[in-house]
Amino acid sequence: MNNSQPGASDLSGGVGRDPKLLRSWRWFGPDDLRSFGHRSRLKGMGFDDVDYRDRPIIGLLNTWSDLNTCHSHFRERAQELRRGILQAGGFPVEVPVMSLGEMLMKPTTMLYRNLLAMETEEVLRCHPLDAAVLMGGCDKTVPAMIMGAISADVPVIFLPAGPMLKARWKNETLGSGSDAWKYWAERCAGNLCDSDWNDIENCIARSAGTCMTMGTASTMACIAETLGFTLPGASSIPAVVAEHCRLAVATGRRAVEIAWENLRPSQLVTAQSIDNAITTLLTIGGSTNAIVHVLAMARRAGVPLTLDRFDELSEQVPVLADLRPSGRFLMEDFHHAGGLSALLLRLKDRLNLDCLTISGCTLGKQLEGSEVLNDEIIRTRDNPLWPTGGTCVLRGNLAPDGCVLKTVAAEKRLLTHRGPALVFDNYAQLKAQINSPDLPVTADTVLILRSAGPLGAPGFPEWGMLPIPQKLLAAGVRDMVRISDARMSGTSYGTCILHVSPESHLGGPLALVVTGDEIELNVPERRLSWLVSDEEVARRRAAYQPPAVRFDRGYQQMFSRHVTQANEGCDFDFLHGKSPGAEPDIF
Numbered sequence: 001m002n003n004s005q006p007g008a009s010d011l012s013g014g015v016g017r018d019p020k021l022l023r024s025w026r027w028f029g030p031d032d033l034r035s036f037g038h039r040s041r042l043k044g045m046g047f048d049d050v051d052y053r054d055r056p057i058i059g060l061l062n063t064w065s066d067l068n069t070c071h072s073h074f075r076e077r078a079q080e081l082r083r084g085i086l087q088a089g090g091f092p093v094e095v096p097v098m099s100l101g102e103m104l105m106k107p108t109t110m111l112y113r114n115l116l117a118m119e120t121e122e123v124l125r126c127h128p129l130d131a132a133v134l135m136g137g138c139d140k141t142v143p144a145m146i147m148g149a150i151s152a153d154v155p156v157i158f159l160p161a162g163p164m165l166k167a168r169w170k171n172e173t174l175g176s177g178s179d180a181w182k183y184w185a186e187r188c189a190g191n192l193c194d195s196d197w198n199d200i201e202n203c204i205a206r207s208a209g210t211c212m213t214m215g216t217a218s219t220m221a222c223i224a225e226t227l228g229f230t231l232p233g234a235s236s237i238p239a240v241v242a243e244h245c246r247l248a249v250a251t252g253r254r255a256v257e258i259a260w261e262n263l264r265p266s267q268l269v270t271a272q273s274i275d276n277a278i279t280t281l282l283t284i285g286g287s288t289n290a291i292v293h294v295l296a297m298a299r300r301a302g303v304p305l306t307l308d309r310f311d312e313l314s315e316q317v318p319v320l321a322d323l324r325p326s327g328r329f330l331m332e333d334f335h336h337a338g339g340l341s342a343l344l345l346r347l348k349d350r351l352n353l354d355c356l357t358i359s360g361c362t363l364g365k366q367l368e369g370s371e372v373l374n375d376e377i378i379r380t381r382d383n384p385l386w387p388t389g390g391t392c393v394l395r396g397n398l399a400p401d402g403c404v405l406k407t408v409a410a411e412k413r414l415l416t417h418r419g420p421a422l423v424f425d426n427y428a429q430l431k432a433q434i435n436s437p438d439l440p441v442t443a444d445t446v447l448i449l450r451s452a453g454p455l456g457a458p459g460f461p462e463w464g465m466l467p468i469p470q471k472l473l474a475a476g477v478r479d480m481v482r483i484s485d486a487r488m489s490g491t492s493y494g495t496c497i498l499h500v501s502p503e504s505h506l507g508g509p510l511a512l513v514v515t516g517d518e519i520e521l522n523v524p525e526r527r528l529s530w531l532v533s534d535e536e537v538a539r540r541r542a543a544y545q546p547p548a549v550r551f552d553r554g555y556q557q558m559f560s561r562h563v564t565q566a567n568e569g570c571d572f573d574f575l576h577g578k579s580p581g582a583e584p585d586i587f
Ligand code: FES
Pocket: 070, 101, 102, 103, 137, 138, 139, 209, 210, 211, 215, 217
């Protein structure tokens, strides 16, 4: 960050501005009993009028938690945000919101993404906030908070947690997630001793911050930056370097300005900026999870979006970022190579440059002055990591509503493949049987997992990178065709066909496959075929027993009744679109 960054220049506070235009004036300005109560209670907390009257009140929606390993530096960042807010004449208030730490929550944080989105929306609506800083980073926190902010349509700016520093083990550079999968496979194959495995455990997570590969967290941070929710460069700054502290201070300053400007998410999220977000997802070789999240965010903003748009753009956009799990490098390298702005500069002709950003300028203006500093990490257009179709949408009689494959992270030989299915009814069965010496499996087998979708698991867990059976690992096999209605971690890789819709729990075709059925994958033709006759499918359909309802209370019941399918973004059906008003106005 430098002093020309947005948020660094205007330190004039509210001088010359009309405080009656601030949203918080409706709480503190009127001469009535209710406002008296609001003011007197702030005074009871030790604040005088001069602290908050006629100043933008800026919420810090903080997802810090001792149980969120990726956000452990957020208490310090909150202090830096406060510094920036005070510098610019605002009044900072910290508001804790639900923390979704990917590593420690079961069964999956995806079960709770919509809960955090609801909380964000309601916290923004019901409090006297003129603007807010959304402090997130670990996977679902990013889409959840942005979804809520889109619906509340109160000015917000996003502060990404930033990626962890690169890890080292012996002479290897380690990336969290991706290398955990890789070395676990080696351990299962008998190639890694206990001591080495223990050493990797000790060093693979080197600092605070999010996974340092182009996993879901980094993908969503890049998408947030492209949509204009962050200051430029924010998506790749490592979590624990001084630059990240300065980013927080600058973000705080800018938060005060967007309050005065009333710069709202509805001005950022448009059909054009959503296209930019998808282009970013494709060129960074980002997480397949982002497809679900972008669908949900677009629908909150009233932008009609289907999987078809992802596939259309996929045919046009090359993968230029050589980052794990698809490529070689890590987020720290990406940052030093110029970061997202430099990458997007290489795709200027494919972007809608007129889209507004939180800086107050257009995306095109924001990219000016960016520079690629390393052509190995950010490839040129004539030397891409993958030409086009790095992530693709497949259809066929096994996935009538679509499924996705991250082609760039798959073994190329498997992109056209035919083999017999080996079906696991659920994850428990998979876990119990996958390493059995008697498992009827060869390298050509197509592994299938069902009951792993939004409703089936429930919560749509990251089980989609089905483990390679131990006996095949020992024989040197490292990738197979795998199909499920699950998601997979953004740090995962392999020929994993994901998000099969409709899911098996709803009686989608995946529910009717039996071991031995022939499956054909044809990525060039975007086809996933289940080679069983219509008569046989009808016979199995007639005998099919739908699963029993499992949840009769609480949040899980609400989730089960209202979550939509993967191809629709897995939002709750009653949350599409915006809140009815800026705040509840019944008092
Ligand atoms: Fe938090 Fe990967 S576990 S970003």
